[in-house]
Amino acid sequence: MPEQFHRPIRRPSTAFDNLVGSSGSVEARRVAHATASALVQRARDDESGESARRLIEFTSEFGIDDIAELWADAPAVSLPGALWRLYLLQLSIHNDSQTAALLYERGRVELRSVDAVIAGAPAPASPEELVTLIDTILRGVFQGDFAVALERAAAFCRVQVSGATHVADDYEATEAERATQLTARARRLHTFANDLTAAAGLWRVGSLN
Template sequence: MTDPSREFHKPVRRPAELFDRLFAADDPAEVSRAAHSTAQALLSRVREDPSAEVVDRLVAFTDENGIDDIAELWSRSPARSLPGALWRLYLLQLMIHDDPQTAALLYERGRTMIPSSDPVVAGAPSPASPEELVQLIDTILRGLFTGDFAVALDRAAAFCRVQAAGATYLADDYEATEPERASTFTSRALRLSTYANDLAACAALWRRESLT
């Protein structure tokens, strides 16, 4: 998936680059412990006292600060872990904020083609404008801190599946005339499908009180 990035208040790396970026560490085990402890502490504190100001800052964090600080904390965590889930949600949010027009195109194409209830679960209007998709992904992220955590993850997973379906169909459309563009959409579909599986698994783990 080629995840674009937008201009923030300070330079940031592109999400696709960050997804695979390796951070130097003398002790990987210590890095892992720090990732899990910071994710658990942040989530516990905010959910115990979800003040509007704090939640607003967390939802707008990447717009105001970029993604590097979050990446340093959580990007190398296992996909099916608390820090891994938070990392993927923030990265997904950044992707939608960066190019809401493409996101809306993928979502609408996926919504009309996917043979499942995922569009209903995700909760976007039909059809959804670029601005409404930005609002939706922010609402889903807000739900991690103020609502049912597992439901928020399930909504994010459904959102990814709809987007992945749209990317797959667009890849098919472009295969004959613009194979390079088709390849880009195919890669995005694969990455979004992986996100969906991981986020759904995290939701199941959370319900079993096993997401750490």
């Protein structure tokens, strides 16, 4: 992918909650780990920040197909697996920042934890501010403290889980299908939060690969 920033690709219409990988081969997983490591190292070595900027803007410009092909099948708690989850979070917020802001604010109000503080969004956060937040978190992966960036993303997920769960309860009596969708979203984000937290721990001891 490093030499393919110029190549436009199809932006998928698949919803965030349905974006999953297929079963991959051993060779595909080897390539996933190699490309993830190379991209992170390249961005961190580029003092100009240009590589990081291009990686942060990649899905907005080119979609997520290439990233999915490389990383969607990687183990959840791995470098490519963590990057895949971060890009999915970014895509979900960029594509529907209004819903993201609604769920985040509801979660911030309901959740009795420091997760909203760790995530670092304003209170309350506008849709535009959440777009900035997720881009800032992704920038931390490529230019800052990688583990802190993962922990911020995990905290963001937990706030969203709380919001999606409570809004699902609101819809349960009148719009059961919408409630089911929100519950599924909460379940997936909960898994993301756990995966990203575990990945952060491994990164801190030099074992995330």
